[in-house]
Amino acid sequence: MxxxxxxxxxxxxxxxxxxxxxxxxxxxxxxxxxxxxxxxxxxxxxxxxxxxxxxxxxxxxxxxxxxxxxxxxxxxxxxxxxxxxxxxxxxxxxxxxxxxxxxxxxxxxxxxxxxxxxxxxxxxxxxxxxxxxxxxxxxxxxxxxxxxxxxxxxxxxxxxxxxxxxxxxxxxxxxxxxxxxxxxxxxxxxxRGIATFELRVRGASGPLHSGNWGGVAPNPAWRLVHVLAGMRDARGRVLVDGFADDVVPLSPGERAALAALPADVPEVLAGIGVSGMEPPADLGFYERLTGPTFSINSLTCEDGGEHRTVIPHVAVAKCDMRLVGGQRVETVFAAIREHLARHAPDVELTPGGAMEPxxxxxxxxxxxxxxxxxxxxxxxxxxxxxxxxxxxxxxxxxxxxxxxxxxxxxxxxxxxxxxxxxxxxxxxxxxxxxxxxxxxxxxxxxxx
The missing domain is CATH 3.40.630.10 (Zn peptidases)
Known part of the structure; x- marks a missing residue:
């Protein structure tokens, strides 16, 4: 036996x-x-x-x-x-x-x-x-x-x-x-590792009437949306210089293991109520889970969930980046800081929890x-x-x-x-x- x-x-x-x-x-x-x-x-x-x-x-x-x-x-x-x-x-x-x-x-x-x-x-x-x-x-x-x-x-x-x-x-x-x-x-x-952070943009000292102040007072929500769009484009590419420079390519053994994993992609997507995957379109299902990502977890104007016709005075995005082999949390945060210093020095960065891959x-x-x-x-x-x-x-x-x-x-x-x-x-x-x-x-x- x-x-x-x-x-x-x-x-x-x-x-x-x-x-x-x-x-x-x-x-x-x-x-x-x-x-x-x-x-x-x-x-x-x-x-x-x-x-x-x-x-x-x-x-x-x-x-x-x-x-x-x-x-x-x-x-x-x-x-x-x-x-x-x-x-x-x-x-x-x-x-x-x-x-x-x-x-x-x-x-x-x-x-x-x-x-x-x-x-x-x-x-x-x-x-x-x-x-x-x-x-x-x-x-x-x-x-x-x-x-x-x-x-x-x-x-x-x-x-x-x-x-x-x-x-x-x-x-x-x-x-x-x-x-x-x-x-x-x-x-x-x-x-995968993870680096979480918060981006915050401030405007006026308090919310303003969008009729009286629209077109005059800066809108931090629009500013934050544009900053985020400058960090990842519509094709899914992260635009933060240095973010992925240290990623180690998959080995032949890793690629063979990924190819052997079963995946009914339409069924998986239907199970979460969507019909397509995130860009780029040329990546396989499991290959996506071995690559780095940039996700927006939440967007808010700290308005308590109320809808009012105002120009908000603050806008906040909570985000994470998933990291893979070769990347280091310290290097990723440094790349984000450098990107903001060059393109959006008015945006406040608050690093959060992190874990190495x-x-x-x-x-x-x-x-x-x-x-x-x-x-x-x-x-x-x-x-x-x-x-x-x-x-x-x-x-x-x-x-x-x-x-x-x-x-x-x-x-x-x-x-x-x-x-x-x-x-x-x-x-x-x-x-x-x-x-x-x-x-x-x-x-x-x-x-x-």
Whole structure:
């Protein structure tokens, strides 16, 4: 009997116990944005690390602590760092939840509760996979470090501080976000970064009657629209000099992986109520998710949503730029400042939250092993995804430590992370425990 079958039996024999453990973890609030439940969550998380057979440590970072668990492996075995985060989003509108967010409820093959998919259910599957390896085989095939971040939902501002206290691993495995939108299992090689900012244009000291002052008083809303049009043209090209100068072209392996990803573009677009994609027209669906972007998130004149025939006295645009391999947040912000200084010195720039992009090439040594291990544990061949469209703090590992990073998502497509009725399909949880074990085994085989 292979390891996948053995661990699968282990999960089935202990299912009631494992689901109770999942429910108890979800019932513990851990909202980093407000601090709700964080101290108790630290103690709970430390116990989970201990039960996985790891030596736990609470690492102070200058913010909410990181939880670290370590275990030695056989001599010469690869060192795998498993990353997850124990903090969760605030509950949001309680009247939009079908059951209380911190009272986990099992129904229709899923568990509902804040943190179910993002990220407690996924990193608990990783921890249970380590526990299963110990009980089924007598030990771990790799040296293991587990790092549970306490600040991922607020941008992981102190994650680098936690990493300085850890030895460098050979690779990182993380489980976050949903599987591929087709419902297929996937292995993810990178994430886009993000730079958020606000542009503000001021006019008169207060709103003015548009009849009495129209054509006389400057209109900051028109000024802001023209400034934005000077930053991205109608064909989708970002016109900020230096913004994309450092983008690294896709490798042959990345292009091959993108070409193999399934996409029914008309169906996808119909699902969001549109008939066409953003310009430029010559880019494929997945190629767009591996390139940099400039998005306007909102436009307002700070009028409280009222419509009045006035010339507003202020106009504000909140924006983000998604970044890809080679780009750096500092360089992007410098390019925006230079663009505004040259073309619109009256516009106020306020930088916001930011996160660097991360990139691991398909040609990297560990890729085939992670794919084999994930396939064995999940029971299907995973798709190889060069980059998620969204952002995660994986650059802290790929850039700061200089090691390859592999995402093995273990949550259903409709997990509703960050939204009311967040959930995790129990089938993905069970299979995730098995995959956590088989990925470790496959990595160890490469290291010998």
């Amino acid at each position: 292979g390891l996948a079958e053995q661990v699968g039996d282990w999960v089935r024999e202990r299912e009631a116990e494992l689901l109770a453990e999942l429910a108890a973890w979800l019932a513990q609030p851990s909202v980093s944005r407000t601090g709700e439940g964080m101290a108790d969550a630290v103690a709970h998380g430390v116990e989970l690390l201990r039960r996985a057979g790891l030596t736990p440590e609470v690492v102070e970072t200058g913010g909410w602590p990181a939880l670290v668990g370590t275990a030695p492996g056989p001599p010469g075995a690869p060192h795998v760092l498993v990353y997850g985060h124990y903090d969760v989003q605030p509950a949001g509108p309680l009247d939009e939840w079908d059951s209380p967010p911190f009272e986990p409820t099992f129904r229709d093959g899923r568990v509902y509760g804040r943190g179910a998919g993002d990220n407690k259910g996924q990193h608990l599957a990783q921890l249970l996979g380590l526990r299963a390896l110990r009980e089924v085989t007598g030990g771990l095939p790799c040296r293991v470090t587990v790092l549970l971040d306490g600040e991922e939902e607020i941008g992981s501002p102190h994650l680098a501080n936690a990493l300085r206290a850890l030895p460098k691993p050979d690779l990182v495995v993380w489980s976050d976000g949903p599987v591929h939108e087709s419902g297929r299992a996937s292995v993810v090689l990178g994430v 991360s990139r691991t090439l398909p040609e990297t040594r560990w890729t085939d092993a992670v794919l084999r291990g994930a396939a064995a544990g999940l029971g299907e061949e995973p798709l190889l995804v060069p980059a998620l469209g969204g952002s995660l703090p994986i650059a802290a590992f790929s850039d700061e430590l200089g090691v390859p990073c592999y995402g093995v998502p273990l949550a259903n497509v409709d997990e509703r992370n960050h939204a009311p009725n967040e959930n995790l399909a129990l089938d993905w949880f069970r299979r995730g425990v098995v995959a956590a074990a088989t990925v470790q085994q496959a990595i160890a085989a490469v290291g010998r």
